[in-house]
Amino acid sequence: MSNPAKSLPNDPAELKAMIAALQAENAQIAAENAKMSATLRAHDQLVQALRLRIAKLQKLAFGKSSEKVEREIEQLELALEDLLVAVAEKDDTPIDEGLDEPVPEGASAPVLRRRPRVSDATLRERRELDPGACCPDCGGDLRVVGEDVSELLDMIAAQMKVIQIARIKKSCRRCERMVQEPAPSRPI
Incomplete structure (x- = not known):
């Protein structure tokens, strides 16, 4: 460890200015960390809510078969994937999706057909x-x-x-x- 006291000035006014600048910088970093953690908590809550909704719809899907339920499950899974990607872009730590099953590498999300948008002026x-x-x-x-x-x-x-x-x-x-x-x- 190097000795930081050699690079510090001897003037008390300069030392006080440096301390004030470091305290302001620490306060700014703390505010950014609080904002980031609040955003991550909100994303985590939304992810948990989507997981619960998907689990509920999957239980319904194994009962009476319904295409509407299957489509809603696919849409919610896509929304969950988008949220996980957004969280991953903000945070470099790996995300645990809580899924027990491994996903095959060649598998992709099902593509849903959508009606083309036609303007009212057509x-x-x-x-x-x-x-x-x-x-x-x-x-x-x-x-x-x-x-x-x-x-x-x-x-x-x-x-x-x-x-x-x-x-x-x-x-x-x-x-x-x-x-x-x-x-x-x-x-x-």
Whole structure:
């Protein structure tokens, strides 16, 4: 250990200034450490909450099979992975995920298909499929009850438009039968 007393000045005013500067630096470092530890605690709490939610949903998944539960589990696992990556970027220490099973090196997270985002300014064309004015069973008058609208993307010569297919629902005034045209086949 070297002797730091040789590099210190003899003037008490200079020594007091150095002490004040070191104390300010220590206070700043302590504040940064407190802020960092608070952030890490918040991340840890969120990670624990996500782990509990995933465990609960996995228990549900082994009961009655539901695609919604499986999709939610996948989304939560992705969110957990993002949080762990964010924490790992801030801290150089290895993170224990608490998982007992080793993950194969070639495995990757499942890719979820998402609907493409189409702006509201995109040209839209509406096509109505009307079942007619009279009931196919009894010949009575039909009244409009509602409609099912689906959207289909269509690309025409480097131009996109949304085709809305409205299938109008009607019911017979005599026999109360619901009538609606079947949906057209789609390319995909």
